[in-house]
Amino acid sequence: xxxxEVIDIGPAPAAVAAEAALGDVFLRSYRRLVVQxxxxxxxxxxxxxxxxxxxxxxxxxxARFTRVRNHEAxxxxxxxxxxxNRWRKLRNFTRVRSDLVETPELPAEEQHLAVxxxxxxxxxxxxxxxxxxxxxxxxxxxxxxxxxxxEGTVKSRLSRGRxxxxxxxxxxxxxx
Numbered sequence: 001x002x003x004x005e006v007i008d009i010g011p012a013p014a015a016v017a018a019e020a021a022l023g024d025v026f027l028r029s030y031r032r033l034v035v036q037x038x039x040x041x042x043x044x045x046x047x048x049x050x051x052x053x054x055x056x057x058x059x060x061x062x063a064r065f066t067r068v069r070n071h072e073a074x075x076x077x078x079x080x081x082x083x084x085n086r087w088r089k090l091r092n093f094t095r096v097r098s099d100l101v102e103t104p105e106l107p108a109e110e111q112h113l114a115v116x117x118x119x120x121x122x123x124x125x126x127x128x129x130x131x132x133x134x135x136x137x138x139x140x141x142x143x144x145x146x147x148x149x150x151e152g153t154v155k156s157r158l159s160r161g162r163x164x165x166x167x168x169x170x171x172x173x174x175x176x
Contacts, residue, residue, distance in 0.1 A: 025071045039131030042120040054078040077146045118168040126161030129154050
């Protein structure tokens with residue numbers, strides 16, 4: 001018995017719609033997400049890698065991603081969790097030497113670079129909440145949800161982070 005000939009008519013309409021939606025989200029959000037993650041991780045190349053990996057995971061999620069209410073928040077959360085996982089693995093296998101971290105060159109204002117450089121001097125928890133609050137304009141509740149911590153912890157880290165950041169920026173002004 002002969003098998004009927006199979007004709008490929010291309011991807012399913014839902015797959016095409018999901019691809020188009022992801023492309024739109026990429027065009028609207030990529031640069032903003034890279035800037036936000038740069039504030040979190042302090043390394044432009046790492047920030048780009050994390051955001052790209054988040055988009056790869058969004059593409060793999062397909063239609064599930066298109067049904068998400070806030071695409072940018074989903075991508076930011078995935079990228080931050082990827083960073084945390086990478087950091088844990090790196091910490092478990094080797095200790096990072098601070099003198100190996102180079103400052104990336106960005107076409108940005110000098111003050112912005114000074115703030116990002118000062119953020120590097122903060123503990124990761126404070127750096128994350130300050131970046132999400134000021135670079136991504138997220139409210140305390142959304143930061144808590146993104147980082148999976150309590151709102152009180154976010155407020156505490158914001159307060160302590162502001163004080164530490166102000167001190168670091170004042171020291172830089174004194175050195176100049």
